[in-house]
Amino acid sequence: MKVLAAYNIKGGVGKTSAAVNLGYLAACEGARTLVWDLDPQGAASFYFRVKPKIKGGTRRLLRKKNRALDVIKGTDYRNLDLLPADFSYRNLELVLDDGKKRRRRLRKIVKPLRNEYDYVFIDCAPSISLVSENVFAVSDALLVPTIPTTLSLRTLKTLLDFRARHDLSDLPILAFFSMVDRRKALHRLILDNPPKTSGSILASSIPYASEVEKMGMYRAPLPAYAGRSRAAAAFESLWSEIKDALDGG
Amino acid sequence: MSWDSEFILPSGAGVRELTRRLRKLTPCRPDGRRSVERTFLDTFDWRLYNRGKVLEERHDGNDDIVLQMRALRSAGPEVVAKPAAAVRFVRDLPAGTMRRRLESVVQMRALLPVVRVHSRISTLRIIDKNQKTVAFLELEKNKIAAGSRSRSAAELTRARIVPLRGYVKAARGLSQLLVEALECTPAENDTFVAAALLACRKPGAYSAKLDIRLDPDTPAHVASKLVFRRLHEIIRCNENGMRQQIDSEFLHDFRVAVRRTRSALAQLKAAFPQTPVDRYLRDFRWLQQTTGSARDLDVYLLKFADFENLVDRSLHADLRLLKEFLGQQREIAYRRLVRSLDSKRYRKLMNDWQAFIGQSSRERSNSNSAVPAIRDLARKRIWRLYRRAMKEGRRIKTNSPAEHLHELRKTCKKLRYLLELFQGIFPKRKLKKLIRSLRQLQDNLGEFNDLQVQSEVLQSFSTKMYQKKDGKAETLMATGVLVQALMKKKSAARVEFQSHFETFAQPAVDALFRELFHTTAADRAP
Numbered sequence: 198m199k200v201l202a203a204y205n206i207k208g209g210v211g212k213t214s215a216a217v218n219l220g221y222l223a224a225c226e227g228a229r230t231l232v233w234d235l236d237p238q239g240a241a242s243f244y245f246r247v248k249p250k251i252k253g254g255t256r257r258l259l260r261k262k263n264r265a266l267d268v269i270k271g272t273d274y275r276n277l278d279l280l281p282a283d284f285s286y287r288n289l290e291l292v293l294d295d296g297k298k299r300r301r302r303l304r305k306i307v308k309p310l311r312n313e314y315d316y317v318f319i320d321c322a323p324s325i326s327l328v329s330e331n332v333f334a335v336s337d338a339l340l341v342p343t344i345p346t347t348l349s350l351r352t353l354k355t356l357l358d359f360r361a362r363h364d365l366s367d368l369p370i371l372a373f374f375s376m377v378d379r380r381k382a383l384h385r386l387i388l389d390n391p392p393k394t395s396g397s398i399l400a401s402s403i404p405y406a407s408e409v410e411k412m413g414m415y416r417a418p419l420p421a422y423a424g425r426s427r428a429a430a431a432f433e434s435l436w437s438e439i440k441d442a443l444d445g446g
Numbered sequence: 447m448s449w450d451s452e453f454i455l456p457s458g459a460g461v462r463e464l465t466r467r468l469r470k471l472t473p474c475r476p477d478g479r480r481s482v483e484r485t486f487l488d489t490f491d492w493r494l495y496n497r498g499k500v501l502e503e504r505h506d507g508n509d510d511i512v513l514q515m516r517a518l519r520s521a522g523p524e525v526v527a528k529p530a531a532a533v534r535f536v537r538d539l540p541a542g543t544m545r546r547r548l549e550s551v552v553q554m555r556a557l558l559p560v561v562r563v564h565s566r567i568s569t570l571r572i573i574d575k576n577q578k579t580v581a582f583l584e585l586e587k588n589k590i591a592a593g594s595r596s597r598s599a600a601e602l603t604r605a606r607i608v609p610l611r612g613y614v615k616a617a618r619g620l621s622q623l624l625v626e627a628l629e630c631t632p633a634e635n636d637t638f639v640a641a642a643l644l645a646c647r648k649p650g651a652y653s654a655k656l657d658i659r660l661d662p663d664t665p666a667h668v669a670s671k672l673v674f675r676r677l678h679e680i681i682r683c684n685e686n687g688m689r690q691q692i693d694s695e696f697l698h699d700f701r702v703a704v705r706r707t708r709s710a711l712a713q714l715k716a717a718f719p720q721t722p723v724d725r726y727l728r729d730f731r732w733l734q735q736t737t738g739s740a741r742d743l744d745v746y747l748l749k750f751a752d753f754e755n756l757v758d759r760s761l762h763a764d765l766r767l768l769k770e771f772l773g774q775q776r777e778i779a780y781r782r783l784v785r786s787l788d789s790k791r792y793r794k795l796m797n798d799w800q801a802f803i804g805q806s807s808r809e810r811s812n813s814n815s816a817v818p819a820i821r822d823l824a825r826k827r828i829w830r831l832y833r834r835a836m837k838e839g840r841r842i843k844t845n846s847p848a849e850h851l852h853e854l855r856k857t858c859k860k861l862r863y864l865l866e867l868f869q870g871i872f873p874k875r876k877l878k879k880l881i882r883s884l885r886q887l888q889d890n891l892g893e894f895n896d897l898q899v900q901s902e903v904l905q906s907f908s909t910k911m912y913q914k915k916d917g918k919a920e921t922l923m924a925t926g927v928l929v930q931a932l933m934k935k936k937s938a939a940r941v942e943f944q945s946h947f948e949t950f951a952q953p954a955v956d957a958l959f960r961e962l963f964h965t966t967a968a969d970r971a972p
Binding site for chain 2: 246312
């Protein structure tokens with residue numbers, strides 16, 4: 198099983214659409230896939246038409262063995278399940294801090310999933326916190342959507358520095374450009390000459406497209422309703438690049 | 447609460463009619479129709495079925511093969527794999543969950559088609575007020591494909607609920623709806639079982655287990671004939687698989703049945719006239735010898751991965767030639783084996799033996815008036831073998847020759863067979879305990895003996911290869927390293943023997959043997 202976290206310190210960069218669409222593509226290939234909506238906003242749960250609620254909340258999920266298996270919901274798509282969001286995730290930070298091995302506590306939730314899934318995509322809330330550190334500890338790679346702007350690149354640099362400082366050099370950071378608007382000169386400039394300080398960035402990029410935004414209207418993964426769109430093709434190429442990177446690493 | 451997931455449609459109502467009626471009762475949406483060719487697979491001895499598993503290979507229009515495993519009488523695949531080609535052995539599967547799950551159950555057995563079914567499946571999505579799918583209902587029309595013709599049966603038109611994780615309530619509600627409002631009947635059998643039965647295949651029909659219920663007071667010759675008949679059945683059942691070399695276990699089951707027959711015949715010969723017994727003992731010994739080398743080669747090939755693990759990785763390439771050579775030898779041995787099965791001697795043996803064990807018992811008992819009850823004879827023989835095993839075991843010291851262990855191994859084997867053949871007569875729990883303690887000793891003795899034989903035979907094979915110029919010096923050397931590793935393991939097994947024997951010879955086990963099998967003067971008095 199591979200755990201891939203869609204993560205960024207910044208919000209509104211396309212984490213949820215990455216987790217949902219890549220999860221959908223993995224499931225279409227026959228891989229048993231779980232999307233874990235770890236963002237209290239519950240956007241991924243909304244896209245799958247699942248109530249953002251876990252009975253017993255965060256505490257129960259963390260304390261009771263194999264609890265995750267009881268609260269997972271099947272989506273409308275074969276091989277694709279969802280571990281829904283819960284509003285109590287907003288206090289996750291506090292709950293994690295309250296106990297031993299504070300940086301490793303999400304492991305207990307992930308452990309029973311190992312026999313059930315080939316891929317777990319975590320949709321993280323924006324921040325860099327104890328929750329993020331827990332996510333880093335269970336992930337096989339971070340998928341970091343990055344808007345080609347100065348501020349976004351700065352936060353990517355912050356993440357890379359954090360990794361270096363915290364001895365996480367084994368954790369691959371797969372950054373890719375997201376919400377790319379080719380009409381904007383700055384986007385074109387950064388895309389054509391990505392700064393070297395930002396580490397290596399994947400070649401596939403996700404365009405800024407209205408089809409992607411319509412995910413909220415259709416409440417479905419993008420390839421499910423606009424399989425032939427440019428944006429869907431971009432996600433497909435991103436997914437195959439991610440798989441290659443995982444195999445190579 | 448459990449609920450039914452598979453239903454038979456009410457008579458007269460087809461898939462279309464049911465769909466029409468269901469749509470009036472619950473929000474749902476059609477989700478496509480597809481034709482699938484399904485082949486249900488299991489081993490010859492029904493290992494999957496016996497564990498409550500159903501394995502099917504699905505071909506849909508494209509060339510893709512999907513392998514699905516689920517629990518018997520449950521919907522939805524538990525594990526899915528997409529092998530590149532049809533799978534015959536678990537080792538052909540790509541690494542993954544499916545392979546891991548199957549490995550422990552199927553082991554070295556071949557996966558054989560049990561029944562082929564052509565299915566037309568229409569799927570309905572049951573949805574909630576958010577348009578979220580909460581369950582799937584698959585309506586299947588199945589036809590059994592038999593050669594060019596196919597057969598359908600009302601029993602094979604089915605509705606199957608595929609529940610969605612986390613939506614049990616919805617699935618249960620749908621189940622209720624199907625029964626109460628739509629007059630569907632919960633299916634008694636899984637589709638797999640129903641289709642297999644219609645194709646005249648009874649799941650679970652073959653087993654190499656004995657499972658004979660015996661009345662302890664049955665005269666010995668009657669009881670032993672029941673056992674012989676069962677063993678004869680096993681022998682005949684496996685002939686075909688041996689001829690076709692489907693997998694290694696046909697020959698194995700065959701040989702075990704032959705050996706059990708021999709052993710029982712030799713131990714219980716007091717119950718039969720001497721002349722035919724001697725002849726059958728001779729013939730069955732021949733049968734076992736003539737099939738021996740094929741089995742040995744099967745074992746070397748099955749164990750080859752273990753052999754490889756005993757030597758350094760750098761030598762694996764050099765051992766490949768040895769493996770190929772073993773494969774060729776195996777082919778030769780199997781050809782010889784098939785010739786034996788085709789021989790007049792074998793045919794005559796089987797015919798005469800069948801007549802002999804089929805003879806009505808009354809006629810025999812007249813000619814031999816003092817036939818003891820099976821309980822008494824079995825007790826006597828088991829007790830005697832046990833005493834012999836103890837005697838042979840006690841004389842083995844650290845410097846005793848290998849032959850002494852070999853003798854003990856043979857005695858233990860005979861004892862084990864008798865315990866197993868007549869397990870129906872004695873208290874089950876106690877007998878199990880004895881068999882368990884005996885098995886540990888046997889495993890040790892067997893390992894010692896196997897390693898001894900293997901190292902000798904492998905060495906001689908590689909020398910033979912080298913002389914025939916089939917092999918390279920590297921292969922000869924790599925085999926030498928392997929043989930050395932085997933010898934080292936053998937010495938370890940030899941050292942362990944003492945503790946295994948002591949465990950077997952402990953007073954508690956002895957007391958149990960005594961209790962079950964020792965006949966005192968008081969027993970014999972009446």
